[in-house]
Every structure is written in structure tokens, then in C-alpha cells.
Amino acid sequence: MTFELFLQMFPIALMFSAPIILTALGGLFSERSGVVNIALEGIMMVGAFTGATVTVLLENSTPAAAWYGLLAGLLAGVVFSILHAVASINLKADQVISGTALNILASGLTVYLCQIIFHQQRTRAFSNGIQKFSVPGLSKIPVLGRMFFDQVYPTFYIAIAMVLLTWFVVYKTPLGLRMRACGEHPQAAASMGINVMKMRYFGVLVSGALGGLGGAVMVLTADIQYTLVSIHGTGFISLASLVFGKWNPYGVLGAGLFFGFSTALSFYAKDIPFLANLPGEFFYILPYLLTIIALLLFVGKSVGPKAAGEIYDSGKR
């Protein structure tokens, strides 16, 4: 692989990484508070649909339409995740089942609304999503400038900022400590006066916000409209990034970059001599195969929140 090609891959890889990182951070909040969130895929779909729709509808009235789209995606994610919170926290539903139901619901609901609003199976195409830009000054740095600052989507920086913010909130604030306690041993947390329900609501709603934002970012950078296959499993990849990144924000960043690059690789494979002869399907399979291998490698060392997935029973000791 030539070095030039490697540099060219960066903006694409960062573009694909951003939604994965954001959504996986969402999963981190939810699982750290003790609620498994397999609904990330569905939350992304809802965020992507809302983001694309708002962008299309505002396009003619404001140049910042795509940014409103991002905000709308975030809010839609929060609203949608309330369902998961109510089902799994108040009504003690099995969290995996509730998440599965939400994933089916999201694929039905988004296309249903497309048909109502746009009279077709997809949203109308927007003319401008989020625009690429070059950071003045920094993009002139040799090599590094090309890699991280030249012709990149600002959404990648949002993702980086969220990694730092997540680290700060989860590890450096009382709120983060309380939330983690609820994910490890909710009964012990409750005995110290922490409101487990409230903490878990916080975790799930933040995961809705970040997942919705992730979905909107994905559709507004990598697509031209929302369709049923716009997200095509990225929510599940984010879930895998969370496991891969060991429920740690920096781990999630690394895992997200890794999956971003493996996606970008499938686009550039035809230009890389020793990869060009492999069938395209090989590269589609790669990220999923690597996830399974990564899970195997981390066996025994992979330490998720202890109480994630458990229904909170205040009477249990």
C-alpha cells in the first residue's frame, strides 16, 4: 500500500468512525448504569430518519439545515429511548427483548413516516449534508495535517469532544461514580442513598441522545437520504465497539477508529495491489469477523458492568 493511499483513506475512515464512536459512547452510559441497550441500532435509525427529514424540510430556509438536523436526531433519540427506559426500568422488561422490539419498531416506524411525509419508502434526498472543512493552520502540518485536519467532517471532532466529556463525566464527577455504582451493584448503591431508577434513566436517555446523534451524523455525512438500509448494522457495530473498547471511553475511541478504517478499506481495496484480487464480500465480512475474533481474544479479561442486563430488584441482597 502506498503511503499516499493511506493518507487518502483518513478522511473517509474518520467519517465512518464518528457515528460509531458517538453511538458506542451512548451504549457506554446505558450499560454503565446497568441497562443493556441492544436498541442502539433502532435509536440510530430514528436519529437518522429525523436528521434527514429536518434537513430536507429546512433546506430552503436556512443554510444551517444539516446542523438543525443533527440536533433533531439527538432529540428524537432521547424520545425513542424513553420507551426502552420505561419498559426495562419501570416495567421490569427483559432488556434484550425490549431492545429487540425497539429495533423492529424503528425500522417500521421510520419507513412508515417516510411514506406519510414523502410518499415513498425513503426520505427525499437533501442537497447538502454536513460539509467537509479544513482546519486553518493545522491542516498545513506535514502528514498529520493530511491525516486529521484537511478536508475532514466536523462530526469527527464532535465525536472526539464527546469521548473527552464522557471520560470526565464517568470518571471525574460524583454523577459518574453513582451511575457506575448502579451498573455494578445497584442494591449497594441504593443502600448509600442513590436513586437507582433515576441513574438508570439518566444512562438510557443519554444513550438515546448519543445514538440519535450518531444516526443523524451517519446519514448526513455518508448518505444523501434516509433509507431502510442507511444504518445497516452500525448500531450493532457500535455495541461491539463498546465490548471491544472494554466499556471505557478511550477504548471505544480506539475500537471506533478501527471499525472506521476497516470500512474505509473496503472502498480502497481495489487500489491496493495485494488486496485487489479479493472479492468485495471479503471486506464486507471483515469488520464482523474481526469483532468475533476480538471478543475471543478478550475472553476472561473483558469486564462489563456486573449488573448490566439485570432487572433491578430492590429486595435482592
Added chain:
Amino acid sequence: MTARKEKIVLPLIAVLLGFVLGSLIVVLTGRSPLSMYAAIVKGFSGIDILNGQPINTRYIGEFIIQAMPIILTGLSFAFASRTGLFSIGAEGQLMIGSISATTVALLLQAPRAVHLPLVLLAGVLGGALWGAIPGFLKARYNVHEVVVTIMMNYIALHFNNFVILHIFGSVDRVKTAPFPTSALLKSPFLESITRYSRLNWGFIPVIIALVLFSFIINKTTFGYSLRAVGYNKEAARYAGMKVSRNIVASMAIAGAFAGLAGAVITVGTFNFGRVIQAAEGYGFDGIAVALVGGNEAMGILLAGMLFGGLKAAQPLMQSQGIPREIAGIIQASIVLFVAMKFGIKMVLDKFERKQVPTTEGDRV
């Protein structure tokens, strides 16, 4: 409420609430729920209540076609579930079953009495193998089956397409050459009695699968030890049951049911191997079927027919001006309400207590 009554009443309430919520969405988006229900009735029975036309048996044939694969994927999810596993892998196992069936259908030449059973068997074995992998990873390395089965679904999708495109050399990049008739489940007789629907002999393997499921789970020592692992892994281990072996076997059998579904679709509904653009939802439909059916053969049959009918009604809804996706919304709502069964039970218990305060005290 007794446990037995609960098993019947709670899913029924969930189904009811699902339809209420679906109707509400239809009304809120300015469509008529009446035409939706007319489409559903027609999808199930072929009776057109709006125009008062006689039964069109074609719809019944199409409705059974839709129910067959999701009953099988429902059995798949339920079987793993009985061993305490949450398998989201039916979709991928179905695709591997489909590609295995395609391979045998295209490469083997034999009379129908030999060819067709071998095609179905190939689907079963392919699915079983694909299911055994996450089972093995779970049993040997304790890797969580939810994430692995999801990943395996995507691998299966692209593997299926790879085989169709690069090994069978699909000319139009959509499908393979047509299968010889000896490999097909097609039946001119069934087609003629259902006014040329796609109905085929596929329902026979489905019925066999339902009986086998019930027999293995309820009547064999093996099934008992599977359920024991599902209830309490450690206790089962202590009692001398082979927990790891049971997990692999359970996932393999679950995969076999889904693989059979793939074969039934491939040589029943279609007569060629297909390139698949994205997951077609049979796996998630199966989860819905199993959850609503309470992981039991009878329940799965009924729930499969319910959701199969909804799927069959989709084109009819669309022609009534109601987006077809409402079927998926109703299905998802039903699953959500089934998942909320503790909540529904709490409400019901409160209700019951208010009506008959004395008996509650007696029971406790």
C-alpha cells in the same frame, strides 16, 4: 392468576394492546383503521368485507406461505431460549440454510424422491453448523451469544452473496440459474386449489418441525437436561449434566430449524438462489413469534399464523393507502408489550384485588 392462565392471557392482552397502538398511529397519521382491518381480514381469509366478495383462496395460500418460515425461525429462537440462550442468529442461519439448499439443488441430479429430501437436509445441516459456532464459542470461551450471533448474521449475508455471485456465477447479479424441478417443493395441485398462489409442500416439513420441537423439549431426557441448563446452569452442572455439550447442541438444533426455513423459502417460494441485499427480517419475526407464543410449539404455531397473516396483508394495506410498515409497527408493539408482562401483571393483579379482595388474602 395462575401460571397457566397467565401464559394465555398475557400474550392475548399484548396482542390486543399492539393492535390498539397500531390503530392509534394509523389514526394520528390521518388514515382509516377500518381499511387496515379490512386488509388484515382479507390477508387472513381472502374475504373482502368492504366489497362483500366471496372467499378468494389465493390469499389463504399466500398467508400460509408467509407463516411457514417465521414459524420455523420462531422454533429456532424458542429452542435456544429453553436452554437459557438468547439467539439473534436465526436470520444468518436461515441464509446459510438457503445457500446450502441452493448448492445441493443446483449440483445434484436425482429423482425428486431423493433430491428434494437431500435439499432440505442440506438446509438443516447448514443452519445447524452455523448455529453450532456461537454455541461452541459460548460453551468453550463464554463469549456472549447475542453479539456473536448478530455478527454471524452479517457474515452469513455476505457469504451467501459471495457464493451466488462468484461460485455460481450469477449472470444478472440477482439470482442463480433455475433449479431442476426435482429439487422443488412446488405442487400444481396446491396451486390450483388456491387459485394459483405460491402455496407448496413446505408446510409438511414445518409441521414435522413443530412436532419434533415439542417431542424433544417435553418428552426426552435430552430435552429435560436442556431445560435444566436453562433454569439454572450451575445446578444442572452439579446434577451431572453436560452443560457445555447441551449449549452447543441447543444452538445447533436452533440453527437447524432456521436452516430448514431457508431451504423451504429457497425451493418453495422461489426456484433459484438469490443475492440478498439486506437482512429480510425472518430472524426478528421469529423472535416475535417465539416470545408471543411463549416458547411452546402450539403458541408458536398460532403466533406464526398471526404474524404471517399480518405480513400477507401488507400489500393489501398498501393498496388501501396505508403504508405497509404498519404491520411491523404492530408486531414490534406486541413484542414490547409481551416484554412488559410484569408491568401488565401488576396492573391486572391490582384490578383483581380490587374486585375480589377476600380471595387474595386466602391465597397468600
